[in-house]
Amino acid sequence: MRWMVQGLGVALTALVVGTSPAVVEAQDPPGSAEEAGLRGVVLDGRSGQGVASAFVVLADEGRGVITDARGRFRGLEVAPGAVALEVRALGYGQELFFFSLEEAAEELEIILEPDPVLLEGITVMHDRIRSRRRAVGVSARSFDEERLQRSAAFDVVEFLRMETPTTVVPCGGRGGSCVIARGRMVEPEVYIDEIRAFGGLSQLQMYRPWELHLVETYAGGRQIRAYTVQFMEQLARRPQALLPIFAP
Numbered sequence: 278m279r280w281m282v283q284g285l286g287v288a289l290t291a292l293v294v295g296t297s298p299a300v301v302e303a304q305d306p307p308g309s310a311e312e313a314g315l316r317g318v319v320l321d322g323r324s325g326q327g328v329a330s331a332f333v334v335l336a337d338e339g340r341g342v343i344t345d346a347r348g349r350f351r352g353l354e355v356a357p358g359a360v361a362l363e364v365r366a367l368g369y370g371q372e373l374f375f376f377s378l379e380e381a382a383e384e385l386e387i388i389l390e391p392d393p394v395l396l397e398g399i400t401v402m403h404d405r406i407r408s409r410r411r412a413v414g415v416s417a418r419s420f421d422e423e424r425l426q427r428s429a430a431f432d433v434v435e436f437l438r439m440e441t442p443t444t445v446v447p448c449g450g451r452g453g454s455c456v457i458a459r460g461r462m463v464e465p466e467v468y469i470d471e472i473r474a475f476g477g478l479s480q481l482q483m484y485r486p487w488e489l490h491l492v493e494t495y496a497g498g499r500q501i502r503a504y505t506v507q508f509m510e511q512l513a514r515r516p517q518a519l520l521p522i523f524a525p
Contacts (some may be wrong), residue, residue, distance in 0.1 A: 314350035317385030318342050319364060328357075328389055331366035332487065336373060338513065343426040354366070362421040364389065367490060367506055370394040398513030399402070405519055406504075415496040415524045422506070425486040432502060433489065434482040443498035445478065454478040456498040466500040466525055470508040500525035 321333040327348020335342030335355060340351045343364075360378050365371040369389040383405040394438050418441060430436035434454070435463050444457040448464055454477065455462045467481050474480040481503060490509040493502040500522070 294481040299437055313364075314351065315355055315360075315385060317349070317387060319348045319350070319366070319387045319389060321369075322388045325436040328369065330426055331389070332426065333387070334363045334365075336361035336363040343423075347425075362387075362497055366401060367507075367510060368392060368399055380399050382388060385455070395510065395513050398516050399509065401516045402509065402512045407517075408494075409519055409522060410493060413495060413522050413524055417493060417495045420492045421493075422490045425489050425492065428486045430486055432482045433484045433492065436486045436492070437494070437498070437501070443494065443497065445498075454482075458497040458499045459470075463499055468500070468502045470505055471520065495522070496525045511515050 285442070287423075315333075317333075317489065319328045319333065320326065321328055327344065327347045327350060328344070329344055331344040331348065332341050332352075333344065333350050333353065342353045342512060344350045347398045355378060358515045360376055362376075363371065364374065364387055366389060369391055372387070372389060377520050392493070410419065420436075422439065424440070425436065428436050428439065430439050434445060436443055445454050446462060447453075447474070448455040448462070454463065456478075457463075458465075461509065464477055467477050469481065469484075478501075484503065484505075488505060489503050491504045492508045495502075502522075
């Protein structure tokens with residue numbers, strides 16, 4: 278059996294009790310009969326297609342899971358009773374759903390309504406960022422939201438250690454962290470949301486991978502540029518020209 282919840286925005290309250298329209302499936306994890314594992318799918322309200330890389334979070338606790346390429350999620354353990362789920366995806370805004378988990382069901386189906394203007398803006402900004410990256414003239418790598426959200430890394434610096442050849446080492450007497458690039462120890466230029474982060478990697482380390490929409494590395498890590506989800510949404514609503522990147 279599948280139940281559906283559909284929202285209109287953060288102010289929405291969908292109360293689900295007993296057989297009302299929303300769904301959860303009881304999946305007792307090993308050694309526990311008290312908690313149920315939520316599973317379900319997040320769908321685009323217009324196309325009916327799954328929404329990849331949507332973040333499904335227990336609003337009161339901050340714990341969450343990421344949808345896969347088909348929009349599916351599972352393994353979010355919750356105790357029976359009142360549940361508040363926050364679902365957010367770039368291009369769809371943010372939805373908040375309230376329901377009561379009392380009975381087992383098979384699957385939760387969440388409908389998100391896309392924002393066509395926002396989606397178009399995201400496409401425009403992605404094209405501009407990609408064009409700028411290709412014009413720099415040095416080796417560059419990029420990591421999108423799906424790659425970031427699925428990482429097991431605790432912070433973005435750990436993500437770079439795990440996902441790139443970048444070697445991060447202490448800067449010695451200067452303090453902070455450096456990278457080994459072309460056999461030399463250098464302190465990388467770090468930009469967060471197009472603003473120079475003078476704290477370098479120490480400032481970047483304050484971010485979790487799922488908080489970012491895109492990360493770029495240039496010249497073996499000599500320059501790192503990170504873009505938060507909130508910043509990308511701002512750019513998407515008001516697309517603008519980007520400052521040129523000078524080869525590090």
